[in-house]
Amino acid sequence: MTTLAETYKEQRQQMLLPLAERLEAHLRSIFEGYARIDRISVRAKSIERFVAKAEKQVEGKLKYDDPLNQIQDQIGARIVTFYKSDVDLLAEEVKKYFRHIESRQIVPDSEREFGYEGRHFILFLPRDVFDERVREEESIPFFELQIKTLFQHAWSESEHDLGYKASAELASNQKRRLAFTAAQAWGADLIFDELYRQTTLAPQ
């Protein structure tokens, strides 16, 4: 019997990798010439991370009963920009060129917490990325796009890496240290954005 990992591996090879490559080129061509974009990257979710997500449980039950159809970030794109003002501006541009079914500003649950932040979209894959080999009718419909500042990007990459590689859940003191770095990234973003607006956008 074919396992979920094997099915996803084939889907990834046949569909997701070519789509990710074309989507990255498409995003680059749209945002070419926009100021202060540090990078644009698109990835097909790794087999390990897909399986881990598919096995996620909520209240003792599997969160996804049809993960190959339900998990929407099998293709994930990220645009990293300099300042928080750029994130808002790029989010408006994204809405001009892509249809979304979800657009969220992800922030920690309470004002007393610091952690993951970013602007997330669930977008329809544009029709430009399909061809005869990967047909629109047979493809997953969506991809996830994140727009982040450099500091949000740096923090989330390190946090993801630590969380992924850690053999056990982080201790309370370690979580506190992570939250501290998130607070510093948040503060850096705030100040850089203020400086940017004062020095660049303010009338001379």
Next chain:
Amino acid sequence: MEIGSIHSFLIHPGKNQEEPHDINGTAVAKNGRLFDMLKRVFDNAEEECQHDISFVPDTEAEQRNECRDSFLAYLKSCDLPTGRQVAKRLQAVTTNKSGLGLLFLMVGEHKGEMKIVVSRFPADSGILAEEKAKGLSVEFLERIFMKSATSYKAAVYSGRSHDNDFWKGKAVDKQINSAESYISNYWIRDFLRSDFLTPGEAGTRRFAVAVRDAMNQTSDSKVKEDIAALHHFVAGMPKKVVSAHDVLDQFHVAEETQNQIKERFHREALFEERFRFVPDEFLKHVAFKTVELDNGGLLTASTDRFDNVFKKDIVDQSHDIVKFSTQGKVVDQRFRKTKS
């Protein structure tokens, strides 16, 4: 393709009405001439519905759309109460101008996918002529429902997963095809709470990039000339629903130029796809820059290549004297009237 159930509802105008008319509905028998006609609508829905659309989320943060939810509920139950919820949505956006209509909800299965077709036939009046043994009888009939060539509306959605599928579909509203019409607010925006799958800026950009690439890559001066003229016409075009093919036909662009532009679309379906044209977006990608000098010289090139085509040197900064130079093979030259 097997139809599982069909329900029909009579929709009176109900927009902004405090006490809208009761909605009467019925299940349609799966035999007879009415069924045969509806089966054709169901089977041919993908071909008839030429516009790719997607539901628009009700709120930004949640993957929900009220109309989609009502379709999903009907897909699950296929009964009169859930069908009536769909009918209520249509009634709530139906104005007196749209008039009385007959709504059909059809659900079936094809290759393991669920499919729902939603269609509305407008009410019309007509004359029934019957030949009898002793002559002819004529009778005026009201409430005739026709799959009218000018106002038939339909939408089709199919999929397997209620979570991920049924977000995009295909629709037809014959009013959209009218050259003057933008988008049918009644059917697509108000009732289906949807929009074209390809946003106006994206469709326009795709077209503009194809035009720009055709111009930059061709050595045919006639093609370049056609594109320069197209640029002029398109600048004044309103925001209407068109395909790239429609625009080129509308301005009678020569076949050779059309072919060169079409080649830049990597699928023919994209050349034919309709979207809401955004003139400013087109002009962002296809623009010409012209510099006029006080000696009567005029220099023109596409904006993005102007600085590569013409080298500019400062001759006398205090008097704004500059020298432009360029080099190439003459492929065309002509005389034009000077400015009056």
